[in-house]
Amino acid sequence: MATLEACIKNNSSSRKRKQRIFEFNSFAKSIGDHYSGPFRDNIRSFLDEFGEQIEQQKVWSTLLLCESNGAVFPLYTIEEHIDEDSLRPFCSHCKFVGWGHHFVCKRRYRFMIPSYGDKQPLRDYDLNNSLELDDSHILHGLIHCNGFGHLISINKLDLGSSNSLTETDVMNFWDSICNSLKTRKVSVADLKLERSIEFRLIHGIAFENSWFGNWGYKFGNGSFGVTEEKYRGAVRFLAELKLDKIIDDVRTTSHKRKLQRIVFKYQELSGTRLTSLTELLQCLLEFKQNREIEMQILSPSRKVSKHEHLSLSFDEESQNSMCLEQFLTSLMDADCRWPQKRVKYSLEVIVKLLKENNDAISRHELRESARQFVGDTGLIDFVLKSINVLRFESYIIRRVVNSSTRLVEFEIREAAYDSMNMKPVSWLWKLEPRWPKQRLEKTAKVIANILKDHKVMNLGRNGAMSRKDLRNMASRYIGDTGLIDFVLKSIDNLVIGNQIVSRTKNPLTRLMEFEIRDRNSDEIGREGEGGVYGDMLFIYRNVLLSYPWWNSVSQECGVVLNSKYFVKEWDFGVGNDELMRLTCRVLPSFDELDTELTRPLPPGELVMVTPWMTIGNLREVAQHALRDTYCMMNKFVVKQIGGLKGIEDRMVLSCALEPGAEVWVRGCGLDLDTVLRYEGGDGYAGESRVECGCGARDDDGERMVECDECHVWKHTRCCGIEDDEVAPVEFVCYDCDVKSKSELLSQ
Numbered sequence: 001m002a003t004l005e006a007c008i009k010n011n012s013s014s015r016k017r018k019q020r021i022f023e024f025n026s027f028a029k030s031i032g033d034h035y036s037g038p039f040r041d042n043i044r045s046f047l048d049e050f051g052e053q054i055e056q057q058k059v060w061s062t063l064l065l066c067e068s069n070g071a072v073f074p075l076y077t078i079e080e081h082i083d084e085d086s087l088r089p090f091c092s093h094c095k096f097v098g099w100g101h102h103f104v105c106k107r108r109y110r111f112m113i114p115s116y117g118d119k120q121p122l123r124d125y126d127l128n129n130s131l132e133l134d135d136s137h138i139l140h141g142l143i144h145c146n147g148f149g150h151l152i153s154i155n156k157l158d159l160g161s162s163n164s165l166t167e168t169d170v171m172n173f174w175d176s177i178c179n180s181l182k183t184r185k186v187s188v189a190d191l192k193l194e195r196s197i198e199f200r201l202i203h204g205i206a207f208e209n210s211w212f213g214n215w216g217y218k219f220g221n222g223s224f225g226v227t228e229e230k231y232r233g234a235v236r237f238l239a240e241l242k243l244d245k246i247i248d249d250v251r252t253t254s255h256k257r258k259l260q261r262i263v264f265k266y267q268e269l270s271g272t273r274l275t276s277l278t279e280l281l282q283c284l285l286e287f288k289q290n291r292e293i294e295m296q297i298l299s300p301s302r303k304v305s306k307h308e309h310l311s312l313s314f315d316e317e318s319q320n321s322m323c324l325e326q327f328l329t330s331l332m333d334a335d336c337r338w339p340q341k342r343v344k345y346s347l348e349v350i351v352k353l354l355k356e357n358n359d360a361i362s363r364h365e366l367r368e369s370a371r372q373f374v375g376d377t378g379l380i381d382f383v384l385k386s387i388n389v390l391r392f393e394s395y396i397i398r399r400v401v402n403s404s405t406r407l408v409e410f411e412i413r414e415a416a417y418d419s420m421n422m423k424p425v426s427w428l429w430k431l432e433p434r435w436p437k438q439r440l441e442k443t444a445k446v447i448a449n450i451l452k453d454h455k456v457m458n459l460g461r462n463g464a465m466s467r468k469d470l471r472n473m474a475s476r477y478i479g480d481t482g483l484i485d486f487v488l489k490s491i492d493n494l495v496i497g498n499q500i501v502s503r504t505k506n507p508l509t510r511l512m513e514f515e516i517r518d519r520n521s522d523e524i525g526r527e528g529e530g531g532v533y534g535d536m537l538f539i540y541r542n543v544l545l546s547y548p549w550w551n552s553v554s555q556e557c558g559v560v561l562n563s564k565y566f567v568k569e570w571d572f573g574v575g576n577d578e579l580m581r582l583t584c585r586v587l588p589s590f591d592e593l594d595t596e597l598t599r600p601l602p603p604g605e606l607v608m609v610t611p612w613m614t615i616g617n618l619r620e621v622a623q624h625a626l627r628d629t630y631c632m633m634n635k636f637v638v639k640q641i642g643g644l645k646g647i648e649d650r651m652v653l654s655c656a657l658e659p660g661a662e663v664w665v666r667g668c669g670l671d672l673d674t675v676l677r678y679e680g681g682d683g684y685a686g687e688s689r690v691e692c693g694c695g696a697r698d699d700d701g702e703r704m705v706e707c708d709e710c711h712v713w714k715h716t717r718c719c720g721i722e723d724d725e726v727a728p729v730e731f732v733c734y735d736c737d738v739k740s741k742s743e744l745l746s747q
Contacts, residue, residue, distance in 0.1 A: 019052045021063045021072060024165065028176030035182060036579065038606040039147035040629055042181045043109055051077055064113075066157065066165060070401060073157070075139075078110040082631055089631070093142070093150040096701035097187040097565045098221040101600045103630040105144040111177065113138035113157075113170075136438060139170055141177075146605060146629050147184035151212075168214075175215050179570065184606070187220055187567045188212050189701075193477070194533070195449040197540050204560045205238045205544075206281035212566050220567030223702045224715060225695025226559055234559035238544075239278035241553065246277065246543060249553075255542045262535050281539070288532040324392055331386055338379050346383050349373045351392050354412035360400070363408040384410070391424075424495050431490055435483055443487045446477045448496040451516035456534045457541065464504070464513040475724045479703070488514070564701075579608045584622040605629055693734075694718050703727070709736035 022030050031050070035042040047053075051060025058079040065072050082089045082104060089104050115136050138157050143149030151174060157165035178186055190210045192199040203211045210217060219228040243263055250256050266283045267274050274280050324347075328340055336343065353369050354361060361369075363384060370380045387410065390397045398411050428440040450473045454465045467488060474484045491514065494501045499516050547554040572581070585604030605625045609618060623637065688706075690698050692714040704713045705727045716727055719734070732740070 019061070019063055020050075021065050022050070023067050024064045024173060025067060025169065027064065027173065028180055031176075031180040033180065035180060037182070037608050038625075039143065039182050039184065040107075040145040040625075043143075043145070046181060047077060047079075070406065071157075073113060073138075076110075076112045076114070078112065080108050080110065082106055082108065084631065091142075091144070091150075092701070093152070093187065093189075094144075094148070095699050096189070096221065097150070097567065098698065099148060099187075100698065101602055102144075102146070102148065103602050103632065105146050105629055106631050107145040109143050109145070111139060111141040111143070111174075113140075115155075136441075138165075139174060141174060141186075143178075143181075143183055143186070146603070147182065148603070149178070149183055149186045151186055151188040171212075171215055178568075182572055183570060184603075185567055185569045186217075187565055188217060189564050190566055191564065193449070194536075196446075196453045196473070196477075197537060198561060200563070201544060201557060201560050202281055202285070202536065202540060204235045204563075206278055206285055208232075208235045208239055208278075210566050212568075215568065217566040217568045219563060219565075221565040221700065222559075223562040223564060223696070223700040224718070225692065226562045227695075230559050231563040234556040234563075237556050238553070238560070239276065241277040243275060243277065243280060249547070249551075250543065253542075253546075255538075255546075258538060259543065262538065265535075281536075284532055284536050284539075288536070324390070327386070327390055331382075336382070338376075338382070342376075342379060343383060346370065346374050346376075346379050347392065350380075350383065350387075350410070351395065351397065351412065354397065354410060355395070360402070360409040360411045362402075362405075363410065366410055427494070428487060428490055435480075435486075439480075439483065440487065443474070443478050443483055444491075444494065444496050444501075446474055447484075447487060447491075447514075448499055448501055448516060450474060451501060451514060452499065453537055453541075455516060456531075456537055464515040467512040467514065470514055472724065479723075481724050578610065580611050582607050582609060582618075584625065586626065688713060690714075692718050705731050707731060707733040707736055709733070709740075 031046070035045060047060045050062050052062070053060050058081070060077045060079075062075040062077070063072055064075055083106070091099075091104075091108070094100060094102055115138065136155065137153050138155050140152040140154075141149060142152060154167055154170050154174065156167045156170065190200045190212060192211060194202070200210055203209075207213070219231050222228075222231060247256060247259055247263075250259060263274060263280060266280060266287070269287065270283050272279075274283060324344075327347075328344060331343055332340060349370050350366065353366060367377065367380055367384065371377060374380055384399075387397060387399050389399075395412050400409055400411060401407070402409050428437075428444065447470065450470060451465055471481070471484055471488060475481055478484055488503075491501050491503050499518055501514060501516050503512060503514050505512055544553070544557050547557070549555075583604035584607055585601065605622070607618075607621050607625050609621055613621070689711070690696055690704070690713045692704075694715060696715065699713070703716045703723070705716050705719060705721065706713050708730055709732050712733065714733055716725075717723060719731075721727060
């Protein structure tokens with residue numbers, strides 16, 4: 001991994017030609033629609049045509065341009081090879097979405113757009129295929145060479161202006177790549193949060209599908225035994241709930257009047273009578289989107305002075321800045337040819353010049369001024385090129401593009417907080433490097449979002465939150481309670497984004513409490529009771545999640561929240577006049593059908609063949625495709641093509657098959673040891689068994705525990721073990737416990 005990082009940092013040092021730059025929003029037009037083969041072939045052509053290979057590594061870079069603001073950023077494509085010696089050959093994403101019966105592919109391709117300005121974009125990419133990963137990437141997708149893939153994370157590209165790329169823009173980009181490369185199916189885990197609101201519940205009730213459904217993603221797999229039929233029934237039931245009934249159900253609580261005011265307010269704003277929950281939530285989401293658009297129009301898309309833009313974005317960027325020690329370490333890791341002392345001296349000169357000027361300085365002007373003290377222009381250029389957002393002592397140095405001249409400039413300002421009293425979120429990693437920095441920062445942001453929402457819901461009252469309540473709420477989003485405890489223990493005037501989280505002891509209860517405050521203005525309070533988000537949060541917490549557990553509303557909300565995995569399937573037709581598309585599926589041996597087959601059959605492999613090809617030639621094509629795609633088929637030999645009675649090898653395909661047909665392939669070269677190489681893992685074919693009372697019969701990604709008696713896996717939650725409770729070392733399930741007691745009584 002170290003060599004991979006080094007080659008990324010020096011991705012321009014050995015290029016023989018200038019790398020092309022493609023416009024982000026029109027990239028699909030650049031690719032065109034001339035890729036007609038299967039994904040395993042199309043990806044190779046794509047990388048040859050649009051990728052710039054980095055120092056002979058299996059990493060390609062494609063430069064993209066954001067047309068609205070001129071920002072240039074890379075799309076990295078990483079080819080990973082899987083073989084029998086690979087440490088992590090299996091894909092947990094496949095297993096959780098229900099594709100554990102797929103054969104393990106030889107290659108998989110990651111598509112990654114790192115956070116803007118990230119100097120080490122591939123330092124910690126998803127080696128474990130885990131959902132607990134660095135989710136700060138603008139885009140992170142993975143596609144196996146058989147055309148089945150996963151969208152792992154997606155975020156907006158925020159450059160501090162209304163011209164930034166939204167999540168919708170990034171989704172359109174990802175969808176166009178999948179479509180152009182002829183991807184077959186892509187899954188996504190809908191973990192989208194709106195602060196602490198699990199958005200799949202709100203969007204599911206409002207539009208009866210996931211937010212990803214706007215791009216054709218449909219229900220793929222549910223947790224805790226949730227099926228597509230249950231999911232469809234749940235969103236339909238919740239969407240049709242009448243507001244009058246909801247208000248009547250909460251009449252005995254303190255929430256009735258607030259809910260009535262919310263309904264009345266949005267009826268007045270929309271000019272229509274709202275009768276159902278889906279109508280109310282659609283109205284809320286529409287006003288929320290319009291509010292965001294309005295805020296964007298009023299913020300930096302208009303022409304602002306450099307000083308005004310500085311005050312808007314400096315505080316936020318200072319929290320993501322790199323300290324001097326990190327900056328120097330990253331430069332030394334990048335095979336810097338200058339000693340660290342000279343680099344540090346050059347940086348001190350640059351800071352001194354910026355402080356003396358007290359205004360933004362163009363790169364050219366700063367370079368010429370620094371020459372008088374440093375002399376080595378190569379060193380100056382190297383340092384200036386490496387600065388993005390840097391924290392030097394009590395100052396923040398930033399590289400920006402002047403909106404008027406379009407020239408690169410450097411600015412300096414004192415940090416907005418006293419580093420002796422307040423600490424940035426990156427400080428957590430220095431205290432305890434056991435967890436990756438990204439996970440620590442993610443946990444801190446989750447805690448901040450919970451505290452912000454708590455403050456919104458308690459406007460005018462004490463906004464502090466007890467440690468116990470905060471820990472319990474955070475455990476819904478972060479599975480590692482040890483990580484949560486460490487972050488809570490370490491919080492002491494911690495700066496997270498544009499907020500400060502502090503810890504105090506309540507003098508009355510003697511309990512530890514946490515509260516959050518905005519560093520510049522009372523922004524949280526302004527968007528509270530009268531804001532769209534505050535209204536949505538009230539409905540989410542005090543209506544949807546507060547019904548009694550036995551009520552149908554509570555049960556159906558649980559079904560929607562347990563429906564996390566969604567899948568999109570592409571249909572590219574049956575071919576054209578010159579080529580026909582066929583699916584070749586490996587048929588198990590007769591012995592395996594009788595004794596070993598405990599799984600669904602894997603999907604077939606796509607091949608493109610000419611209609612005048614013979615059946616005998618089809619054998620060779622299918623054999624090559626299977627060998628090229630799957631790990632266990634290096635020696636696979638096609639002996640028979642099933643379902644084609646009364647034909648000979650020399651007969652042409654157009655006389656024997658319809659375009660788009662599925663054919664069965666039987667052969668040799670697959671023994672039982674290699675047959676077990678499925679994406680679900682070595683135990684997928686029957687060595688371990690999932691059989692939970694909720695109906696789950698496969699690993700769905702939720703926490704499980706194995707019974708020591710029957711060796712069957714069950715959900716900890718279904719066995720009465722709370723999510724924040726450590727699973728017992730020794731465990732006997734209810735069925736085995738009853739059986740054991742019955743045997744004792746019968747003796």
